[in-house]
Amino acid sequence: MPEAGTEIIRLDGAEKHFGAANIDIIRLDGAEKHFGAVRALAGVDFHVGAGECVGLVGHNGAGKSTLMHMVAGTLMPDSGRIAVRGHVEDNYSVPRAQQLGIRCVFQELSLCPNLSVAENTRINHTTLRGFGWRRKAADLIAAKLDEIFPGHSISASDIASDLSIGRRQMIEVARAFTVTQDPLELVILDEPTSSLDAHTAGQLLAFVRRFVAGGKSCILISHVLGEVLGNADRIVVMRDGNVVASDAAKAFDRDRLVTTMGGAEAREKIAAKIATQKPETGPLRVRARPARQEDGNELVAHAGEIIGLAGLAGHGQTDLLLAIFAAAARTKTGIEVTAPVALVAGDRQSDGIFPQWSIAQNIGIRSLKRLRNRLLISPQREAELATFWQRKIGIRTPDMNNNIFSLSGGNQQKALFARALGSDAEIVLMDDPMRGVDIGTKLEVYDLLREEAGRGRTFLWYTTETEELDNCHNVYVFKNGRIVANLTRDELTEEKIIQSSFGDAA
């Protein structure tokens, strides 16, 4: 492997094309990166060939994002070198990467919320200027959206902040594939489907396959292993800042991937476990009818149940969760709530986290009554609560008094779960909380949910990942703000959900 570096030919000028097919679009040799004392990358060799879709998997903190930031030019390695199409790039940067046709769709949404869709497109294209640039930008993005997501219903003049998180993600993906002056060779998709429903995710992955078939390249990072297995040509597995495996996708199956990634064991048969655990019907906790429901369908949850909310993204699941949350404080017609409620937000940056606060404070905020000592908050009780949940849920940090942003995304989400589970809430509402969380964390949290449900807590769980519904006792499928199907554990299949999501509203 190290010999590969010596083969790189340093050339200046416009030389090209010698056995172009064999030359990698990008190659990193011995890339190393430290952030303070933390070693994010330990001398990684990584390459992507032309016409190849490379799947990149690993737990949060394995170094995937750092590696991709290097490929995109937003981070420079401390040591090691980067070569694009055989040229060593000494001053690699974002503009250079763009010139060379390398783009990245970052995991955190990076649209300007105050700008329109067309204006957001302009930001990525320096050549969209001069007379008529608005028209050109609008046509460019509209054409690409039509190509990737037929029937998307997004207008180029929409302001980004008016759109749902799923639509914003669609725009970002489409924007990365738009071409003006610079060529397009390689697109990095970091969790591109995390906010998309199954239908649009399918459209995107189909497009990626067409894109790769056209001789271009793609790096696909996803925590949904099925997506990677089904769409990548080659899979690279990372762990603790190293590449631990790199092999044709056919050589992997789900179990081997999970084992290679390390950490949690593969557990397929959650379903069976749930079925045997099906609780006695406890007291009624929630009875709710969506505002736009016309027939008699309603959501009913008893103590100890995990209820799933499924369907295409943005079809009223979140609205109903928020309505239930509001109904707990103030009586609302059509919704009956009989116990305290806590909400685990899905968009954790805007709805979940208090950015200036420590981890312990972020966990304690839902339980202030209990932490109070007369008029003041007892730091001791706050610390106790935090330490208890740090141990129970496994938040990886040396000190719970550190700022919440010192945690990785998955651990931030765990802190939000700790906030809800550490409170007195008997009903926990979850608004697609596992977005962008790695599988190890997910499995840990699933276990915890089942345990808590066993103790009589009720969970209402909206998720865009069909796999997660396996954890639920009962699944309600939403369409256009209405409940269109109520599936029990045994009836639950992906086809059935998709069928109900698209079928006629009852």
Add this chain to the structure above:
Amino acid sequence: MTAVPAETGLKASSERGRLARARLLRGLLPALSLVLVLLAIAWLNPRAISYFGFSLMLNLAIPIALATIAQMFVIAGNELDLSIGTFVGFVGCVTATWLKDAPLVGVLILLGSICVYALLGALIYLRNLPSIVVTLGMSFVWQGLAILILPKPGGKAPDWLLSLMAFKPPFIPFPIIAALLIAAVVHFGLMRTSYGVILRGSGGNAAALSRAGWSLLKTKVMLFALAGLFGVLSGMALIGITTSADANIGNGYTLLAIAGVILGGGEFVGGRISPIGAVIGALTLALAASPLLTFMHIPPDWQVAANGAILIIVLAARVLISRRER
């Protein structure tokens, strides 16, 4: 199956239609408040609604509008300028002294002060300083310099400036034409040009912009330099109207400018600003500030307090409408 996306599309577009209507309503709010103030004036004193009346009432609106636009550029980049008022005063003092007596020196001083503004932008970005602190400090610097130049009220505006500000076009009063011109120029520059998008984007999502390869230093410097430029124009316009200067002449402009931006539909963070709204906001404030209150026979002692009350009422109405958007 093919009908399905169309149907979901319909739902999405009605949802977005609602949002667009709410935004339109918010966009119309500044104009609405201006109309309300005008109606009140017309009711209290019908004779004020005339060519001469408007020329008189809106006289001071031009410098206020220019200062508001200056503040808007700073707010577009998620910063706040607490020095714009004393800066306008400083420019006024330079205009009434150097610019008349030694035009070249005067021009150099004014250009230099724009450069200082640009450097402040660079400093705020590079050292990651809170702009409120930096500009609050600068407000004392400008005030001190103004007092050095003009220890007691006096000086005289250059003749060309006097004649420009005394310009009387047919039919439409000069302040209205000037306001339309300012609004149109800034709207085009900031809302329609391709670099204006980048400037606004730096307030919306700075990280995204730098990832796309844009220099945030450059955008910040640009926004502050534009603020400086419009501050200079504001100070000059002010002296062209008042004919002589005073070191404290612009002190009230800091808050008027901030209020004008917010009244005009802008927001403190997120790069959400509207040049046309800001100019309308400035006009509203200029009218509400003194003509309206005088017509209401409110004694001058109470006018400042009444002014503040009007501000609170109008901004509260804006918040109510913004909430409906959610």
